[in-house]
Amino acid sequence: MQRHISDTAYLPQRPSRLNPNNTNSRPSRGLPVGVTQRGTMSMPTSPILGKISSADAGLWNSPHTAEATSSLQIQQESSLQTVATQRPENPSYLTSNVSLDLSDHKDLPHTTQFLVMHLQSTPPISAYDAQLENMNSPISSQELLSAQLQYHSPPIHSAIDGGETNLNCPVSAYHISHTINTSSFAPQLQSGGVRSEHRDDLFLRGPDDHFKTGSHECGVDIDMDLGPGGRRKRAQVRIACTHCQKACKKCSNTRPCERCVKYGLNDCIDSTRKPRKTGTKRGPYKRRSSKYSAIGSHPYSSHSVPQPHLVQRNENNHRSELNHTHTSHFHLTNENSHGNMNIDAQSSSNHMNQANPDFHQDVVLMTNPNLTYESHSTNPQQITYPPFPKAQTSLVQAISSALSSPQSHWINGQRLPPNMQTKSGNLKTRPSPLYPKTPNGPFPISLTGKGDPFSRAVSPIRQFAQLPTLVSDLDGLSEENEDLEVALTQEGNGAREQLDPNHVSNGSDILKTSYRDGHDPSRYNADINNHLSEGDHVDGIQREKEVESHTPFDIPSKIRKPSLRTLMLDSASTSRATSPVPGTHTKHPDRFDSNGIAGNGNRGVTNNNGTIESPTLFDGVSMVDEVNLHLEHWAGWDHMNHQKALLETTNGQTNIEEGRVIGEGNNSIGEGLFGDMMMGLH
DNA sequence: ACTGTCGGACGTTCAACGAG
DNA sequence: TCGTTGAACGTCCGACAGTC
Ligand SMILES: [Zn+2]
Ligand SMILES: [Zn+2]
Numbered sequence: 001m002q003r004h005i006s007d008t009a010y011l012p013q014r015p016s017r018l019n020p021n022n023t024n025s026r027p028s029r030g031l032p033v034g035v036t037q038r039g040t041m042s043m044p045t046s047p048i049l050g051k052i053s054s055a056d057a058g059l060w061n062s063p064h065t066a067e068a069t070s071s072l073q074i075q076q077e078s079s080l081q082t083v084a085t086q087r088p089e090n091p092s093y094l095t096s097n098v099s100l101d102l103s104d105h106k107d108l109p110h111t112t113q114f115l116v117m118h119l120q121s122t123p124p125i126s127a128y129d130a131q132l133e134n135m136n137s138p139i140s141s142q143e144l145l146s147a148q149l150q151y152h153s154p155p156i157h158s159a160i161d162g163g164e165t166n167l168n169c170p171v172s173a174y175h176i177s178h179t180i181n182t183s184s185f186a187p188q189l190q191s192g193g194v195r196s197e198h199r200d201d202l203f204l205r206g207p208d209d210h211f212k213t214g215s216h217e218c219g220v221d222i223d224m225d226l227g228p229g230g231r232r233k234r235a236q237v238r239i240a241c242t243h244c245q246k247a248c249k250k251c252s253n254t255r256p257c258e259r260c261v262k263y264g265l266n267d268c269i270d271s272t273r274k275p276r277k278t279g280t281k282r283g284p285y286k287r288r289s290s291k292y293s294a295i296g297s298h299p300y301s302s303h304s305v306p307q308p309h310l311v312q313r314n315e316n317n318h319r320s321e322l323n324h325t326h327t328s329h330f331h332l333t334n335e336n337s338h339g340n341m342n343i344d345a346q347s348s349s350n351h352m353n354q355a356n357p358d359f360h361q362d363v364v365l366m367t368n369p370n371l372t373y374e375s376h377s378t379n380p381q382q383i384t385y386p387p388f389p390k391a392q393t394s395l396v397q398a399i400s401s402a403l404s405s406p407q408s409h410w411i412n413g414q415r416l417p418p419n420m421q422t423k424s425g426n427l428k429t430r431p432s433p434l435y436p437k438t439p440n441g442p443f444p445i446s447l448t449g450k451g452d453p454f455s456r457a458v459s460p461i462r463q464f465a466q467l468p469t470l471v472s473d474l475d476g477l478s479e480e481n482e483d484l485e486v487a488l489t490q491e492g493n494g495a496r497e498q499l500d501p502n503h504v505s506n507g508s509d510i511l512k513t514s515y516r517d518g519h520d521p522s523r524y525n526a527d528i529n530n531h532l533s534e535g536d537h538v539d540g541i542q543r544e545k546e547v548e549s550h551t552p553f554d555i556p557s558k559i560r561k562p563s564l565r566t567l568m569l570d571s572a573s574t575s576r577a578t579s580p581v582p583g584t585h586t587k588h589p590d591r592f593d594s595n596g597i598a599g600n601g602n603r604g605v606t607n608n609n610g611t612i613e614s615p616t617l618f619d620g621v622s623m624v625d626e627v628n629l630h631l632e633h634w635a636g637w638d639h640m641n642h643q644k645a646l647l648e649t650t651n652g653q654t655n656i657e658e659g660r661v662i663g664e665g666n667n668s669i670g671e672g673l674f675g676d677m678m679m680g681l682h
Numbered sequence: 683a684c685t686g687t688c689g690g691a692c693g694t695t696c697a698a699c700g701a702g
Numbered sequence: 703t704c705g706t707t708g709a710a711c712g713t714c715c716g717a718c719a720g721t722c
Binding site for chain 3: 234235236237238239240244245247248249250251271273274276277280282285286
Binding site: 233234235236238277278282283 | 685686687688689691692693694695696697698699700
């Protein structure tokens, strides 16, 4: 697993079996030559993050986790956003990456509106530019809207109803935008250069790049997450399960993951991550981004937002640049009582903050269309959100504060406006298939992952208590896994804080106590186990057994039977008869070259003897079991380091090249053989 | 048709760095 | 102190071969 210092991004790729003539350094997918892309978009916690194409409206109940939210700062760079929300005083609120705040234009009906902006790389900019020219002139909201529609056409889907509080379209996602006081820097923004150049820098999009727009049941289907070249960015789960990791196949955020469900693997657990080594000197960095804040000087920086004072200087260059790539960030200012103007998150509050003492942020969460109101009220006052914190120094802080605000109320991943919290009788929530039912209460996440059921720090598997129950038929493993769970939660997540300490010893009880609203996911596990217990065992795996799905995970009714070869390899490669892992446990042995350097520079380390010393979780006989055994008496990394030191002393081994033994009480983590034995992959 | 293997592209994280 | 950088580390695409 360990990747050699010469990472793939920095060395020409070696010829491979698949591409023996590979002499270039151009990635086969993704970025053009020489382009280093940073700030990626993934599905850190929610599989819907990178995709708004599902027709399943239920998907849209899913909130971002805090980390996902923070990553929105960058995600929004490559995403269309449609934000429709309502505020007490504002007749409507409408924004997207192309932000338009209509709150100042009261001649539009009071309504929840949303536009689906279709951004074109080569837009007809005349209308846009014309609007820019007239920014300082009074203009009606209809004209503004028209200009946008024209600019973004084709195609554009708009859904502006006649004044009902009705989001009649399953377009959602918790889009977040900034709202800033524009009074002091509106002129800069009005220049238009800030946004467009910014976007151009980030997207690096060519003339043939475009956002795709498909069809939805209401005519809305946006392919978000398109990277350079129009290619959709690859979504990654935050952490793959051990099986998917070994097979190098796509995992899912659910536990058991989709692949394990498909293949009937019932010990789908999160893989273990190797602690990042520290103390490595890196040498001087090249340059700081502030040195190329001028337009175009650092096209690949994800933070190359021109400073406001530079905007005027470069304004004349702006329109020519618009001609080849355009990602359309412009803003229509207003001077209403709120002085609010939407900007996209990437506009980086810091830049604005520095230039504008009046700056404040406001976070607007989209009205969740799955919160349906029986009375289609035309009174915008009926849906009111609490004011969000002002004067936050970052979007993340603002979001964190907003979400953790005692005024924020959440249930099943949906935020309730406080005035709706007392009108539960009029509120219908549609549970998300991707998120568990949650107690009705404050937003259950934090930026530290504390209490966030979808953060990396808190494995979903623990939230669902899959671990103790699904492997309960393996003798003695429940206790071990309990220890594992304890160990894994040592890094400070608060998963257990919501649990009743009196029930920690039992996974099922943990489960029950963690879902105090009566929802008991353990029933899912019980169902699975009940069904599986009636099936036939094949290498300890329940196979060929019809499993009814009582779960949000859509367990297939038929579990695929593994090939005989798979089973033979499986049983031959491990002494553990119950190994559910298809294939051999030899983890890609040919990924290491004769020097022990990983085949592609990614994987494996060697010792002084030239022996590969990076056994993986899957190398040898049941490394996972050994991990469990170790964790049975887990005393933290320090203890492990101590053990490593003892091992070295006892055996006189000197083959730990870069391992550092750190004394008790030091929080640093040792490296080298021991760590690799425990953590190594590939 | 399906599965396992695996090169290596692609994505994420976070300690080191360095500007203010 | 805090934002940026970029290496470390992770995921998983997609070609390929083997099996049923
Ligand atoms: Zn998986
Ligand atoms: Zn799995």
